Amino acid sequence: MSSPTVKKVAELIKSRLGRNLQPYDIWYDGFKARSGMNQDELTAITRSKYPTPAALEADIPNILQKLGYTPERANYIGEKIAVDGSRGAGHAWGAAMKSDKARLRSRIGKDGIDYKGYNIAVHELGHNVEQTITLYDMDYYMLYGVPNTAFTEAMAFIFQQRDLMLLGKTNDDPNAKYLHALDNFWSCYEIMGVSIMDMRVWKWLYANPNASSEQLKNEVIRVAKDVWNTYYAPVFGMKDEPILAIYSHTITNPLYLSAYPIGHLIEFQLEQFADGKNLSSVIDAVLKRGRITPTQWMMEAVGTAVSTLPVIKATEEALINLK
Ligand SMILES: [Zn+2]
Numbered sequence: 001m002s003s004p005t006v007k008k009v010a011e012l013i014k015s016r017l018g019r020n021l022q023p024y025d026i027w028y029d030g031f032k033a034r035s036g037m038n039q040d041e042l043t044a045i046t047r048s049k050y051p052t053p054a055a056l057e058a059d060i061p062n063i064l065q066k067l068g069y070t071p072e073r074a075n076y077i078g079e080k081i082a083v084d085g086s087r088g089a090g091h092a093w094g095a096a097m098k099s100d101k102a103r104l105r106s107r108i109g110k111d112g113i114d115y116k117g118y119n120i121a122v123h124e125l126g127h128n129v130e131q132t133i134t135l136y137d138m139d140y141y142m143l144y145g146v147p148n149t150a151f152t153e154a155m156a157f158i159f160q161q162r163d164l165m166l167l168g169k170t171n172d173d174p175n176a177k178y179l180h181a182l183d184n185f186w187s188c189y190e191i192m193g194v195s196i197m198d199m200r201v202w203k204w205l206y207a208n209p210n211a212s213s214e215q216l217k218n219e220v221i222r223v224a225k226d227v228w229n230t231y232y233a234p235v236f237g238m239k240d241e242p243i244l245a246i247y248s249h250t251i252t253n254p255l256y257l258s259a260y261p262i263g264h265l266i267e268f269q270l271e272q273f274a275d276g277k278n279l280s281s282v283i284d285a286v287l288k289r290g291r292i293t294p295t296q297w298m299m300e301a302v303g304t305a306v307s308t309l310p311v312i313k314a315t316e317e318a319l320i321n322l323k
C-alpha cells in the first residue's frame with residue numbers, strides 16, 4: 001500500500017478522469033473492459049439468456065467449454081453444480097461429500113438475471129468449480145479444498161474477469177494486458193486498506209469484548225480515518241475520510257476481507273502463469289494439490305510464493321506502455 005507505484009497510478013486515473021481524485025475513486029473501474037459498455041444493453045443480453053435459475057444451471061457446461069474444457073469434462077463438473085436464486089448478494093456453497101452438489105446463488109429477478117447479478121454469478125461459479133474439483137478429484141478426502149479462502153477467491157476472480165467473453169463479447173483492445181495489471185493493482189490498493197481496518201477493528205473488539213454497538217461504530221469510523229490518513233491521504237490529498245468504514249462484511253464475516261487482496265495477488269500470479277496455455281488445464285492441474293500449506297501450493301503451482309512484486313512490476317510496465 002505504501003508502494004511508490006500507487007502515486008503514479010493515481011496520476012494516471014486523475015488524467016483519465018480530468019479532475020482531482022475524490023475518496024470514492026478508490027473504486028475507480030475505468031481499467032475494466034466493461035467500463036466502456038452500456039450496462040443496460042448487457043442486462044438485456046443476460047436477461048434473455050438467463051430468465052431463470054434453471055436456464056443458468058443448464059448453461060454451465062457451455063460456459064465451461066468456453067473456458068477450454070472438453071464437453072465430457074464440462075458435463076462432469078457442470079452436473080455437480082445447482083443454481084438457486086438468492087435473496088441477498090451472491091454466494092457459493094460447496095458440497096462436503098461426493099454425490100452432493102455445490103450450490104451457486106445469485107440474485108435472479110422475475111425478469112431474469114441483470115448484468116450485476118450475472119457478473120456475481122460468474123464469480124460464484126469460479127468458487128463452485130474449485131469446490132467441485134477439489135472434492136471430487138482429490139486422491140485423499142482430508143486434502144479436499146484449497147489452502148485458504150484467498151485461493152478460492154483467486155479462482156472466482158479468474159472466472160469473473162472473463163464474464164464478458166462468456167457472453168460472446170471479445171476484447172481486442174491492444175491495451176488489455178496493461179489495463180488488467182492496472183485494474184488488479186488499484187483493486188488491491190482499495191481492498192488492502194479495508195483489510196487493515198478489519199484487522200484493527202477485531203483487535204480492538206478482542207480488547208473490548210463488552211463494547212456497545214455505539215462504541216463499536218465509533219471505533220470503526222476512527223480506525224477507518226486512521227488507515228485513510230496513513231495510506232490514502234498522501235495520494236488523495238484530503239484527510240479524515242471515513243469511506244473505508246463502509247463494509248458491513250467486517251462484522252458479518254470476521255477477518256474475511258484480507259482474503260480478497262491476497263486472492264487478487266494469487267489471481268495475478270496464476271494469470272501470468274496461464275498466459276498462452278489452455279486455462280482449463282491450468283485450473284485442473286493447480287487445484288489437484290488440495291489443502292496443503294499456501295506457500296507449498298504456490299511453489300508447486302507457479303514456482304513462486306504469494307507476492308506483490310509481479311503485479312507491481314506489471315503495473316510499472318503498463319504505466320510506460322499504455323497508449
Ligand atoms: Zn468470492
